[in-house]
Amino acid sequence: MNFISNKYFVNLNREETVKYLLIEKHIKKLIDTNKIEDGEKLPSIREMAEFLNVNKITVVNAYKRLQAEGYAAQKIGSGTYAKKRDINKNFSREYSKVLKKISSDEVKNYIDFTGETPSGEFFQISFFKSVLNEVLDRDGSSALICQESLGYDGLRNSISDVFWNGNIDKDDILIVSGAQQGIDVVSKAILNTNDTVIVEKPTYSGALSVFKWRRTEIIETPIEKDGINIDNLEKILKKNKVKCFYTMSYFQNPTGISYSNEKKRQILRLADIYDFYIIEDDYLSELIYDDSIKYSSFKSLDSSDRVVYIKSFSKIFLPGIRIGYLIPPKKFKESIQNSKINTDISTSSLMQRALDLYIRKGLWRSYINDLTVVYKRRYVYMKKCIDKYLKNQVEFVEPGGGLHFYLKINQNIVIDSIELFRKSKNRRVLITPGTLFYKVPSEGKKYFKIGFSHVDEKNIESGIQILSELIIM
Structure with missing residues (x-):
């Protein structure tokens, strides 16, 4: 509780705006910057009110807001404790916004390892068009x-x-x-x-x-x-x-x-x-x-x-x-x-x-056969690039099919998948962090998924090289 006399609180009682919001803001900052540690007991309502020269209700409101936003937890009969917020919990919104922000035109400027469906470039448009016309002629x-x-x-x-x-x-x-x-x-x-x-x-x-x-x-x-x-x-x-x-x-x-x-x-x-x-x-x-x-x-x-x-x-x-x-x-x-x-x-x-x-x-079977040939080649090439550039950085199980690999960052490497997502996005490479696939998101922080459905062999290699550089930075 030594932070009660911390310099960060000195000017709080001089502000003219809503005081409980200022108290909340300062405590959040202290928690985010580890000045207040996760699980550390906050001052009692009386102590805080006396120190800041504010009404007890002001402190109560500040603590309630901290609890509502996941920055504090109250233990009945014991007091209020700081809670380090799990940033992974809100990451899905950030991830979704990034992908929505990158329009179909802009995504061409990225190496997109997030794709989960086959690329439209392999679809037999002319065949499907003729089928549509035949249906309309037949059924009106x-x-x-x-x-x-x-x-x-x-x-x-x-x-x-x-x-x-x-x-x-x-x-x-x-x-x-x-x-x-x-x-x-x-x-x-x-x-x-x-x-x-x-x-x-x-x-x-x-x-x-x-x-x-x-x-x-x-x-x-x-x-x-x-x-x-x-x-x-x-x-x-x-x-x-x-x-x-x-x-x-x-x-x-x-x-x-x-x-x-x-x-x-x-x-x-x-x-x-x-x-x-x-x-x-x-x-x-x-x-x-x-x-x-x-x-x-x-x-x-x-x-x-x-x-x-x-x-x-x-x-x-x-x-x-x-x-x-x-x-x-x-x-x-x-x-x-x-x-x-x-x-x-x-x-x-x-x-x-x-x-x-x-x-x-019989066009379905033909399409699937052609698609399997194309994607098997990409699958083999992506595995080769992972083995070449990420060999000492990740581990994985070979899927033997599908459109992606799921990689685990080695424990001795500091970076997690959210940080890797943000850094790789700045280098115009998009990946899917493992945090999105767990009930408790933080359990997936060492995993990430990379798919090859929308990426040719040249970009597969370039993208994996960039990921390798970022992982060991």
């Missing part, structure tokens, strides 16, 4: 006017035939506007306030936001090289009544991890035993570069109808078309369908019909 105004609440019948048939070999009934398929809406629709239908949801640690920030908005109890479980730790999962299940487990089965965002079939089966077995449901976000599973990785979703292994399967075409196809689909368990089919209808009635009829025809003509 119906392509623009008709709205089917569950989705266009033809597209649901195509999904069943092409992606599920007819093993999923088209009436069990619900068309949604991308994976994010799918997660939101499912959450509204089956999750209530205080329900418990298990998520991977770290996990997709969009899913975390949805679960927080639903006021669920979120429990994280660390992810390993082939999926979450099963023993840890079962410990959680024994202690908690869990409603859902949210997972990204392939090239998980952000870690890039894919689940082994053995772990999928173990989790499905536990879902039966402990009566919970699996929300499977099938993310970028089309882009497999490592031949040892074989595709087999949780849903395809599910014999007890425990999986809510969500797939987005927007992630791998055109983000602008905003189309995805989900397959719910029979138990939640009606409630999930109603949740979707209450959200936006229907997804674009024209785009659904165009996508259906695109799939039927």
Whole structure:
């Protein structure tokens, strides 16, 4: 409490403006500059009021504001204590503002490692244009006017035939506007306030936001090289009544991890035993570069109808078309369908019909095959550059597919991912800090994600060289 006689407070009682705001401002400055240490007890209200020659109510108001802004915590019967604010908690807003500020024209002047969808340069515009024209010639105004609440019948048939070999009934398929809406629709239908949801640690920030908005109890479980730790999962299940487990089965965002079939089966077995449901976000599973990785979703292994399967075409196809689909368990089919209808009635009829025809003509398979060749080359090159320039600075697990790498800064290096983001932005390189993927943001301060979907080989090398320079500065 020695700071009570600190010179920073000397002129407070001479000011004519609102005094409690000045007290708050000065204490915040002292905490931010470590003049007051985290956890240090602040003077009592009486002591502070006497020292500054102000009314006790003035000090009470100042302390209340400090608590409201996360700079102080009150312990009943003990007093008020300084609290070092976690700057990571507010970083998501800063990150979002930076990306919004950099317009589509300006981003060309950056090496953008933040992209999460394929670049438009590889999309076969002429083919899609011809498909759109064919749909309009075939269906006329119906392509623009008709709205089917569950989705266009033809597209649901195509999904069943092409992606599920007819093993999923088209009436069990619900068309949604991308994976994010799918997660939101499912959450509204089956999750209530205080329900418990298990998520991977770290996990997709969009899913975390949805679960927080639903006021669920979120429990994280660390992810390993082939999926979450099963023993840890079962410990959680024994202690908690869990409603859902949210997972990204392939090239998980952000870690890039894919689940082994053995772990999928173990989790499905536990879902039966402990009566919970699996929300499977099938993310970028089309882009497999490592031949040892074989595709087999949780849903395809599910014999007890425990999986809510969500797939987005927007992630791998055109983000602008905003189309995805989900397959719910029979138990939640009606409630999930109603949740979707209450959200936006229907997804674009024209785009659904165009996508259906695109799939039927075999253009989808052709596009994915071409995309895999291009991105495998970039994947291999980015790994080579990481090994060359960041070898002694980071560690990582090779994902074997997808569109990004998740890197951990070595513990002996001082810089964290937020500082690296800010410094690299000034050098016109954009990265995604790991703090965005954790329930407690500070746990991701040593991690960052770099993607290669919007960056050619020349810029991949230049960008990683710059990151290497900044990490060791």
